Amino acid sequence: MTQRSRKLLGAFLLVGSIILWSVLATWIYLLLPEGLPGLVLIGFFIVAGMGWMLPAMPLIKWMAKPDAANR
Numbered sequence: 001m002t003q004r005s006r007k008l009l010g011a012f013l014l015v016g017s018i019i020l021w022s023v024l025a026t027w028i029y030l031l032l033p034e035g036l037p038g039l040v041l042i043g044f045f046i047v048a049g050m051g052w053m054l055p056a057m058p059l060i061k062w063m064a065k066p067d068a069a070n071r
Contacts, residue, residue, distance in 0.1 A: 003067050010062065014056055014060075
């Protein structure tokens with residue numbers, strides 16, 4: 001697979017994973033009990049906002065991998 005095709009596929013996978021992550025984070029937020037302290041909510045939103053990067057980092061690394069012929 002060429003780097004160009006990896007980048008195309010990776011772009012779609014990134015967008016899909018971000019959409020999936022936002023749906024999951026919203027679903028979890030709706031399950032939280034009402035009246036939680038503000039600091040707990042801030043912690044949740046930090047994790048929910050930054051959590052999509054964990055699956056994205058290996059995907060971006062895979063996308064940036066040079067072609068076998070260029071090594």
